[in-house]
Amino acid sequence: MSAIGGIPLGSIAGNLSLPRVCVIWRKTGNPAFDERMLQALQAQDYPLAELKIIEPQDSARLNLKDETSAPFVCLLEGNVLPQPDCLSKHMQLHLGLPWPVAVSYESENFTADTKTELLPDPDFGVSIGAIAKPFYAELARTSACNDPSVQPWLSADARVCVYRSAAVGIFQSSSPAAAGIAANDTLLPFCHFIGGSASLASGKTSSLPAIDTDAERAIRISQLGLLLQGAEKLSHAAPFRYWRAANLLARGAGTAEVHALAGRELPGLLKTFGAQRTVNSLALLIGPRSVHRLFLSRPALLSPSLLWHLGRMQTGLMRRKK
Amino acid sequence: MKRHCSVQGHPSLPVCFVAAPETSIDRPAAPSGANPLFSFVLICWNHERFVADTLQSISSQDYPNWECLAIDNGSTDGSRSLIERHVTGDSRFRLLARPENHGQLAAALDALDRISGEFVCIVDSDDLLFPNFASAHVAARLAEHHRSGVSSGRIVEIDSGGAVLSGAIRPFVNTPACGQRKKAAAATFRAPLNPGTSNVFARSDLLLARLLAPDRLEAPQAADNLFFRAAHMMGGSLLIETPLSAYRITGTNVWATQPAMLGFNRVRPEVEKIFLRQMLEQAAKFVLHGKEILGTSYRERFWPSLYSLTGGSEAQAMQRFLEPPLKETLAAERDTLIRDFGEEQFKRFCGGGA
Numbered sequence: 089m090s091a092i093g094g095i096p097l098g099s100i101a102g103n104l105s106l107p108r109v110c111v112i113w114r115k116t117g118n119p120a121f122d123e124r125m126l127q128a129l130q131a132q133d134y135p136l137a138e139l140k141i142i143e144p145q146d147s148a149r150l151n152l153k154d155e156t157s158a159p160f161v162c163l164l165e166g167n168v169l170p171q172p173d174c175l176s177k178h179m180q181l182h183l184g185l186p187w188p189v190a191v192s193y194e195s196e197n198f199t200a201d202t203k204t205e206l207l208p209d210p211d212f213g214v215s216i217g218a219i220a221k222p223f224y225a226e227l228a229r230t231s232a233c234n235d236p237s238v239q240p241w242l243s244a245d246a247r248v249c250v251y252r253s254a255a256v257g258i259f260q261s262s263s264p265a266a267a268g269i270a271a272n273d274t275l276l277p278f279c280h281f282i283g284g285s286a287s288l289a290s291g292k293t294s295s296l297p298a299i300d301t302d303a304e305r306a307i308r309i310s311q312l313g314l315l316l317q318g319a320e321k322l323s324h325a326a327p328f329r330y331w332r333a334a335n336l337l338a339r340g341a342g343t344a345e346v347h348a349l350a351g352r353e354l355p356g357l358l359k360t361f362g363a364q365r366t367v368n369s370l371a372l373l374i375g376p377r378s379v380h381r382l383f384l385s386r387p388a389l390l391s392p393s394l395l396w397h398l399g400r401m402q403t404g405l406m407r408r409k410k
Numbered sequence: 411m412k413r414h415c416s417v418q419g420h421p422s423l424p425v426c427f428v429a430a431p432e433t434s435i436d437r438p439a440a441p442s443g444a445n446p447l448f449s450f451v452l453i454c455w456n457h458e459r460f461v462a463d464t465l466q467s468i469s470s471q472d473y474p475n476w477e478c479l480a481i482d483n484g485s486t487d488g489s490r491s492l493i494e495r496h497v498t499g500d501s502r503f504r505l506l507a508r509p510e511n512h513g514q515l516a517a518a519l520d521a522l523d524r525i526s527g528e529f530v531c532i533v534d535s536d537d538l539l540f541p542n543f544a545s546a547h548v549a550a551r552l553a554e555h556h557r558s559g560v561s562s563g564r565i566v567e568i569d570s571g572g573a574v575l576s577g578a579i580r581p582f583v584n585t586p587a588c589g590q591r592k593k594a595a596a597a598t599f600r601a602p603l604n605p606g607t608s609n610v611f612a613r614s615d616l617l618l619a620r621l622l623a624p625d626r627l628e629a630p631q632a633a634d635n636l637f638f639r640a641a642h643m644m645g646g647s648l649l650i651e652t653p654l655s656a657y658r659i660t661g662t663n664v665w666a667t668q669p670a671m672l673g674f675n676r677v678r679p680e681v682e683k684i685f686l687r688q689m690l691e692q693a694a695k696f697v698l699h700g701k702e703i704l705g706t707s708y709r710e711r712f713w714p715s716l717y718s719l720t721g722g723s724e725a726q727a728m729q730r731f732l733e734p735p736l737k738e739t740l741a742a743e744r745d746t747l748i749r750d751f752g753e754e755q756f757k758r759f760c761g762g763g764a
Contacts, residue, residue: 101467102538107573188576212652214577283671
């Protein structure tokens, strides 16, 4: 029986219930696997799950807001078959955490030794009926919370992710390019950036891996592009975190590409952060001289306040030279 | 300081005390004989859809001695008749119908002279209280050696349909968890702000807090922004680490645009401006009425309390001393403050603005 602080949900005025979860799964086209996946999804013990099956030939882009009104969305990818308690565990994390997070995911790199305190005693929080006490304790032991203020960006190879629809909505509405993106490799880092994440069966996620392939570099550039385009909406997650994430993504992503991206998004950045923060943060991202060149090549953007901050930066540079 | 209080009926209630600025004042705990009267002040404006559930959650309290003043704050939907229907025949409820909506704070201030409970909770008309809300708060308060200004339980977020969105959120809801311990330690200077319906105040503190109310009362001003800060400043906060109420995210909330997420600022920018203005007005009023509020501890607690009311850190306070209306009030009261504290102390605490 699900309860809050030990009180059964049904005995609280207002008809409280657990939230719905919409499970979105794209068929693989392999009939045998698809059949097994369907059975695995039907065997889920979370009582309020709804299933949305996407045919393989359908468009890769999904606007999740149009697909479901459920407050949580689960994206299943790859050839991982979820255990019957998969959704219940994710939802227990979402509802049990003293600090709600935007996304929970299962990481394959299990390192229980880095476990930090996470779930409170079930008698003092929300407990889902499907998770019995011993399993709750196990979940508390093998899960961890990733604070975006400490680690603004993360890279985790996750096939099963449960998102807060609100976080996905913020990301998908942040820029035209982000609209419809519904793949864990992009949604997970962005939702983590917006509101933090919790990992199951993993104590810690790796931060960004060293770039060693062109494919990884391309992913990072595309993520940086989305971040810069969505500045207005995404900066709600705290400006300092926004620029830390941008710096992490820009590291090793290729100077020319970063310049081009920053140049394209200058008006949006100025509007969101104002002249001073934009100039200073871009200076850290691409270097002060490049910031000068970037702005001087766009005279239409130059305002008195912007010129003042550029001048201040120039004076600082000259002083440093002396 | 974290501890468990053991009170009959609540054998292990985890609580945490967050000290007020310079808690040198001796505040005797509430008398622990009979069950003290608990007053709910329900303020409703156009929440016809939810107010019946809220009233029901008050009716279902397992605490025996309570009263509820239900205020219809000039609703234009069917809220008033719905409240009337619900409270008729139950002597614990009273209805106050205000003709116009001047905001939650105006209604709450009006209510203070109409209630007589020792403890008071201002209830939002779309939120829910769990059956043990009043009993847990009273149990925690009666177990204290020194009376806190405010006790605050954890809160669960629900959507408009009653689905639980997140559970047992701790105070400091909009600050990152990484600095949580540090923040709690620094809370001698800053109030941990919990959503409205999770807080319980002593009525005597609210009567003093009324001195800090702005002159012009308007719609978006929330009662807790005044009461929580003032009460925490006066006696610190008692945080009860178990969920006792539910905060509803309807999509039309003035303060919270989204469900809470770690480190995500969900307050609308225009509301943040109102919040800042309200904070500065409170601080300005405190400069004028600090002596009345702090009584004998005025000399040692005035400046830490003013810092607490202006948002926390010393740097922040210094910056806010230069903003109206606080700047004008400090200038006007300069001579009085210098007389009370001496020029050196005045300059030290006011910084560059002195």
